[in-house]
Structure formats: structure tokens, C-alpha cells
Amino acid sequence: MRRTTRYPVEGPNPLWQVYKTVPFWKVVKNFIVIQIARYTPFLPLKNFLYRKFLKMKVGDNTSFALMAMVDVFFPEKITVGSNSVIGYNTTILTHEYLIDEYRIGEVVIGNEVMIGANTTILPGVTIGDRAVVSAATLVHQDVPPGAFVGGNPMRVIYTKEEMEERKKMSRPDR
Template sequence: MRRTDKYPVEGPNSLWQVYRTVSRWKAIRNFIFIQISRYAPSLPLKRWIYRHVLGMKVGEHASFALMVMVDVFFPERIEVGNNTIIGYNSTILTHEYLIKEYRLGNVRIGSHVMIGANTTILPGVTIGDHAIIGAGSVVHKDVAPYSFVAGNPLRVLRDDVRNDQPDDERDE
């Protein structure tokens, strides 16, 4: 279940009213620094920008791969734990602008989480510690710790990955 706050709007769809919800200057500043981070090869530089410019909570040794797109308007609503990997070209959203309303929700990604490439994480979800998200997934609901999930719609492939052995150990 996603936890989002809903804000109704009058008149045209909510995206036309975006600058009533967020400052233009904040959006421009965030966009510039997010684009720098998307292309920067330096993980410490990315973490510094996310923490000190965008206001995200980012744990030690958290790694954001090339082309990761974090929410432009509300990146401060993103929290990523220690030693987590966010895969290539993934998107983390904390807002959604709809026809008659917009919604905001925090995204919490635990520690030691592996998020595969091209994954989209929607507002208001929590991903538990040690979870694995398969590439190309749409995370539209909470993910339990130690679970392996994938797909669109998101499905649980394994409830607990603690007992899994690496492929090279299974063959012996």
C-alpha cells in the first residue's frame, strides 16, 4: 500500500499548476544538479550532491548508477540506506500530478538493497532492507525485507533470499 498525501486542484490538470506546489527556482536548481549527478562517474560526488544540495538522506556506500533520475520537485522525500545499489536509468518519484489532484509521498529504500536497471519507484513506498528488485520493475507497493520482487505488476518471486546460494556454489 502506498502512503501518499492527496491535494485536490481546481481548474486545469494539476501539472499545469505545478509551480503553485514547488518554486520554479527550486525546480531549476534541482534539475541542473540532478543532470550533473546522472552523468557523473564519481559516486562520492553524487552522494554529496544528493545529501547537501538536494536534501536527500543517503547512507554510507549507497551507489547510484549512471543515469539514475531522482524526483526533481521533492528529492528531500527520498531516503536510501547504507550499501544500497540503485541500477542504471532507474527513476525514483515522490510526486504524481494527476487530472484532479496531485499526490506526494516519501520513498524509503532500506540498507543492502539491490535495485535493477530501468526500475521505476513510485511515491509512498518502502523497500525493506536486503530486498532485491528485478530490472525493469515498477515498484507500486511496499517490498518486504529480504524479498526478491520483479515485474509490472510487481510480483514476489522469493519471500526470503537469505537461504539462496550464489550460482557458482550451487554447481559444486
């Protein structure tokens, strides 16, 4: 179950009323910073921009690949642990605007997590330490630590224990 806070609205859909939710100039600043970060090939600069200007919590040696897209409205609700890899063109959302309400939830990505290209992470999910998310996955629920998940809808392909067993079997020194 995703952990989001729901905010009902009256009148036009909440995206039409977005600047009642988040200040216009915050969105402008975030948009500019995100676009610079998406295209820079310098990983330390990218992490600096995320930490300093977007108030994201980003661990040491974490790599955001080219074109990774973080939430433009609430990037401060994103936490990524150390030594993780966020794949090419991955989208991390902390908001969702619906017809009668909007929802906001934190996204927590653990340490040493691998997220494949073109993945979308929805608000309110936690991805456990050492998890692997395959490419083009829609992460709509929590991912257990050490698990290998994939698909749309996302499902667990291998548990932590199955992943450890597969690693043992693939070592030449078995």
C-alpha cells in the same frame, strides 16, 4: 498500500499549476544538480550533490548508477540506506500529478538493497533491507525485507526465507 498525501485541485490539471506546488527556482536548482549527478562517474561526488543540494538522505557506500533519476520536485522525500545499489536509468518518484489532484509520498529504500536497471519506484513505498528488485520493475507497493521482486505489475518472486534457502543451496560448502 502506498502512503501518499492527496491534494485536490480545481481548474487546469495540477501539472499545469506546478509552480503553485513547488517554487520555480527550487525546480531549476534541482534540475541542474540532478543532471550533473546523473552523468558524473564519481559516486562520492554524486552522493554529496544529493545530500548537500537536494537534501536527500543517502547512506554510506550507496551507489547510484549512471542515469539514475531522482524526483525533481521533492527529492528531499527520498531516503536510501547504506551500501545499496540503484541501477542504471532507475527513476525514483515522490510525486504524481493526475487530472484532478496530485499526490506526494516519501520513498524509503533500506540498507543493502539492490535495484536493477530501468526500474521505476512510485511515491509512498518502502523497500526493506536486503531486498532485490529485478530490472525493469514498476515498484507500486512496499517490498518486504530480504525479498526478491520483479515485473510489471511487481510481484514477490522469492520471500526472504526462500532467498536464504537458495543461498544455502548454492554454496559449495553445503
